Amino acid sequence: MAAGKQQSFLDVTSEIGKLQAVLLHKPGKELEKLTPKHLTELLFDDIPWLKKMRKEHDEFADTLRQMGTTIYYVDDLLKQVLENDEVKKLFIQEVLHGDQIISPELNQALFSYLAEKTPEEVAEIAVAGLYKKDLPDEKKPRTLADYVYRDRPQYINAIPNLYFMRDPAAVIGNGISINSMRTEARKREPMIIRYLYDYHPLFKKECSPMWYNCSMPHSIEGGDILVLSKEVIAIGSGERTSPYAIELIAKKLFADEHPLKEILVVHIPEIREFMHLDTVLTMIDRDKFTIYPGIRDKVHVYKLSRQGKDNFKVSAENNLIKSLKKSLKLPALDLIQTGGEDDVTAAREQWNDGTNTLAIAPGVVMTYSRNEVSNEALRKHGIDVVEIEGSELVRGRGGPRCMSMPLVREKL
């Protein structure tokens, strides 16, 4: 092979091209830190049964493997990055700062405790948290904050939403948006991805542009980003993604050689059940989407169109379907309704992530088996539906798309 410009490993130019490589996190001990008192703050509605949840997640990963997808686990990659002692130190400091451990005495005590841990242990603590009871007595400081916050069981919070790997980052073309999360509960997740991007050779930083950085103030989350084609992406604005963030990422994407021509901005109501665009709309084939019908007259659509280099024009659109058809240059669009034709079934199955499908190839999607009516509706429209169990996984309010971060999809 002739020596030339290095190629990025990352490559996602559609929502539906055969899924070749994906990043996942299997739920672990962090889920055991959930208590009723903190459920809302930690963005859960119920406490999953971890043993069953892990089995369900393994089934999810095995099914993907059988379909030819290579799985990378975020924990393995993080551990590899932390083998470098300097990177490990930087990482520990950033975790401590992120959790407001700034009192010098406490910071020093926790730093020296963590620095002695193996890369694998540090990676695990960064996800499952560090609890006061786990610290040996000689490392337990007595600071003012210690007295004031004596009821808090932990120094470092657990991050139980990490298995929703879709949200902390999103690959767009050969680059990556390392997202700025809306809530405190999820801020450490993109930081972990940034360490992978900065230090893991898989990410080939030099030839994989960063479209957004998690240190930026305006929030954007991956569940709101849909790569519809190499020329068009859709971004939801709502509870998690701010229009300011969309303008910033648009500027960066349009300034690049990236072939992007348009961003369709879909403004959805700012409420929990529609927290991300992919909870109400997902693409499943070249001309097919699944949509939660309760959203249809509640969205506003805007278009950002590239204008020369580094600039774009904003316009208001009238109708989501017409805009999708026009932007994707399709004569017709098949919109398949979650829950079939019944409003009550639709609302129930949307809540259980019936709209949150993961396309593994054009016209082939993975869904939870519990959403029986929605799955049937998809089959009636010629979609090949691969079902997985999600009784426990669903309790964090996310489906197969939320649980996966595509790294490489085959070009259409």
Ligand SMILES: NC(=O)NCCC[C@H](N)C(=O)O
């Ligand atoms: N893309 C998604 O819709 N992800 C699901 C995230 C669920 C998580 N408990 C959250 O509220 O952020």
